[in-house]
Structures are given as C-alpha cells and as structure tokens.
Amino acid sequence: xxxxxxxxxxxxxxxxxxxxxxxxxxxxxxxxxxxxxxxxxxxxxxxxxxxxxxxxxxxxxxxxxxxxxxxxxxxxxxxxxxxxxxxxxxxxxxxxxxxxxxxxxxxxxxxxxxx
Numbered sequence: 555x556x557x558x559x560x561x562x563x564x565x566x567x568x569x570x571x572x573x574x575x576x577x578x579x580x581x582x583x584x585x586x587x588x589x590x591x592x593x594x595x596x597x598x599x600x601x602x603x604x605x606x607x608x609x610x611x612x613x614x615x616x617x618x619x620x621x622x623x624x625x626x627x628x629x630x631x632x633x634x635x636x637x638x639x640x641x642x643x644x645x646x647x648x649x650x651x652x653x654x655x656x657x658x659x660x661x662x663x664x665x666x667x668x669x
Contacts (some may be wrong), residue, residue: 562656573610576588580623581609584633589613599652608658610643612659615667618643632662 555563571577572585572595585592595629599610609621623633640660648656 555601558654558658562662563660564597565598565655565662572597578607578609578668579621580628580630580633581607581611581621584621584623584635585611585613585619586637587630588619594663595667596662597620597658598656612656612663613637614638615660615663616640 568577572582575582577597585595589595596612597609598612598618601608605625607625609619609623611619611621613619616639618638618640620636620638624632629666644656
C-alpha cells in the first residue's frame, strides 16, 4: 500500500469516526448545526491544545471549516466555527505531509461530492 493509499484510508477512517460521534461529539453536533446538508467531510488537520481542540474540516470543494472546541465545556454554544476559502488555506505554510493529506482529501471530495 502506497503512502497515498495510507493517507486515503486514514482520512476515510477519521470521517467514519467523526460522523459516528466518536471523534468528538461536539465536533459532529457543531458541523451538523452549521451545515445541515453535510454528509461527507474530511478532517485535514487537528491540533489538540491544552484548553481546546482545533479541527480543519474540508466540507466541500471550496471551503474548510475551522472548528474550535473547548476542553473545559461541553456546551455547543461555545464551539467556534470559521469558514475559510480552500484557496486561502492552500496559501498557508503547510508541511509536505499536510499538503499531501489535503490533496488526497480534495481527490476524495471530488469522487464523493454530489455534482
């Protein structure tokens, strides 16, 4: 299995985990509240910080949702969601691994996004 295949498998596995609510139930609740139509989304980055978890989620072919979830509260009202244009995200300094993961996520989105 190539490294690209591993990234693909990891992205799909994390998506299943996210939509089952086992990644973080507040992540799923926040995404569903903000984007009720969402049925396919891929976590392209996750930073666990001391007081919060930050997720970058590819929600369609044009946008990434940045979701900040406090570790100190389980209140959905305290979850922050910012939507970033995919091209703006691509302009950021991303590691080679992060770029590869994003490329694979975009390919998966193209395969699965309703046209």
